[in-house]
Amino acid sequence: MIHYKDSKGDEYFFEYDEVGHKIHEKHSNGYEKWFEYDHNGNEVLSYDSNNNKKIKIYNNDNNLIYEKCIDTEKIVETWYEYNSEKKCSHSKTVSGDFEFESDFIYNENSRYEIDKNGSILISKFDENNNLIYSESKYIKSIYEYDEYQNKKYEKIDEKEIWYVNNYDSQGNLIHCIKYKSIEKE
Known part of the structure; x- marks a missing residue:
């Protein structure tokens, strides 16, 4: 575990797994956050002491294809599509009645x-x-x-x-x- 104290006296604690991924952070104000990874090292889940949660799903090329953010007030979901060059070509975000879509062009x-x-x-x-x-x-x-x-x-x-x-x-x-x-x- 790594400990850090800033100039204001606030303390931070960080814990990493054997390959260097941050798996836990804790702040002296009581806030904590945890992280989980898949076998390819992609972050697939994070959640914190404020009841916020983020879920991520990846395709076989390790590209993010789905993300769901949950907090105490709303849920935001985003889907991603990729072109043959493995670049994001389209995204769609939905939260309640809100919907946003984008297409991507690269140069x-x-x-x-x-x-x-x-x-x-x-x-x-x-x-x-x-x-x-x-x-x-x-x-x-x-x-x-x-x-x-x-x-x-x-x-x-x-x-x-x-x-x-x-x-x-x-x-x-x-x-x-x-x-x-x-x-x-």
Whole structure:
């Protein structure tokens, strides 16, 4: 088990399995979260002390094909379809009366997501497949990552957030602090 104490005195405990997957985290405020994985290392279940639960199902290519998020107020289900290149080509999300569908088109390091109303979300990725740029008619976002591929900076419209990530000796993320910029008036 790995223990971390931040500058505010909050404590965090992390437990990993023999191959390095996080299986349990516990915070000094009483919050706990557990994780389970399939034989390929894909996270298939997570649940926490606030009665939130996430179930994931993968196909034979280890692509996520179904995700169900359950919290105390709602259930959100998403189905994913893939093309012959093993890239997501379609998704459908349902929660109560809400339904959202998107088709995906790819071009080198870019993805175009087109919803059923014709709105387009443009996403660009780096060589590690991290999202680095996103733009729609509503919002523009920029992201940067550290050497462990965890987010270290994001800018969404004029709001900026910096992340200070702390790792154990094996490179596992054990704590992340977010610093937000002051928004312009």
